[in-house]
Amino acid sequence: MINWGIVGAGRIAHRFCEALAQDSRANLEAVSCRTLEKAKAFQEKHPCNKAYDSFQAVLDDPEIEAVYIALPHLYHFEWVKKAILANKKILVEKPATMNTAEMEEIKDLVKKHHILFMEAMKTRFVPGYQEAKSLVSEGIIGELECLETSFCGKVDYNQNSYLLDIKQGGCLLDLGIYNIAYLDDYFKVPLDTVDVTCKYHDCGVDTYVKAILNFGKQTGIVECAMDRNKENQAVLTGTLGKMIIRPIHRPLDLEVILNSGEIFKYHIEYDHDDFYSEIVHFNDLIENGQVESTIMSLDHSINCAKILEAVREMM
Template structure:
């Protein structure tokens, strides 16, 4: 019988709860350890999800020989340091998106993964959802003809707490790193490559972070992308893929849904609707476990090259609106 895969979590914040809930899925491993600089938070999280141990020191948890992989769920600006420590210790990493806050940091982590022959994957969980496996089947079967345009929105009116991570430049706040990474990554997923040129209109708020981005992407070969992301208002948060014969519309909250519709001229609409087995994070967890058990350094579903292309696009867009890399 295969030994259960044992996970450690660095940063038991809001999104880590969803990861821990996904481990209830029968195809996933178990939560073994939790680490936080706040011992009470680590203890509380460990008790809630029946983790065997908790730590108030990241390095101690990284050194735990029982752990098979580590999920990093800290704010963006802490990803690089935590992932670097894990890779240098030979501990496989599944790190929340964006993997890092700039291209240089991402390149360094990829180098470390190769140097230490250790798995590294950005937790862009949306790509692994069942709805996108169905969308891929529609695309591969040429159901909508030649793809010409991908459009998406990700927008909400957020709480204006200037100390919150989203609005705090010291915590790598801003809408592009927090929300726009989904728009960019899923556009890349459709075309299988990054944009050759970008245009952007953006708004920088009072705290110095980007609060709205309206972006045009040219992927070459007559294929384009458009998206908006913002902290100012709730938008129609669909993702739509337009082709020469029809379109595919992924439902509201395109990054977190089980519903999509195929619309082709002179044919009945085809709807797909599949609820998650657990929290929705279980699909990326199973993929990470599969790759780690196989001894791979990256996932073929979310390879290093994809992560690198996305952060390169983020750097370009941030530069165009006057933000530092």
């Protein structure tokens, strides 16, 4: 049995624990929050042995083998480092860090201490995404020329939300990281140029970002927003046709439109939900004694951080 501890009991941690319960190898051992009241409320919804009012208490618990860090973005780096020193296996929500330097430091630390670490980019593990990747690799749309991504939605702003925190908020960090992960996964040459258009909330955070990125002869387009609705999808255009993936962050539907006029449609359900396959993969890594994922490796996370940083520098 793999004993898990939760660091941060926000909305996404609830969804994670619902999926965790579906893997019979996993046991939710403890949850931690900033107050004991909130930790116990979480414990009532997701039964576990311990509720802590300290994140450090989870790391100090010798019965916990793996931790899921679901804190706001700004605190990921700090608590990942503490989890490494506590010898825990680490699954941290995306973006794993706020910049490339932090991610490179994490890589050095996990290599030094032989710790399993993975950024929780759930998209890569859902069956629909895996099928899309396989079809593109087999050449169904020919050579990939352009990858256009859109992840937009109107947000009801809570003035206390981290989304409006100038240090860690905005649509690029919260939504655009999904778009950027597509570019990292499909483009295998370094980023050349970036052109960015953006809009801002009165508090200073970005509410709309559109970036055009050139990777050699390939073009990536990242569009994300908290102030408008738009089709949330990835469109991969190749020399033989295009593939549309919907929704971008947890694909269920694929549509292939070939230049020949042929159209193929695929609907691929999740295994349980969109978190489950990621959890199964991570638990597999633990069971097999591995310290790194090949699907979402340390270098994948570093490259995502580099692309994210390149866009932010142009905003």
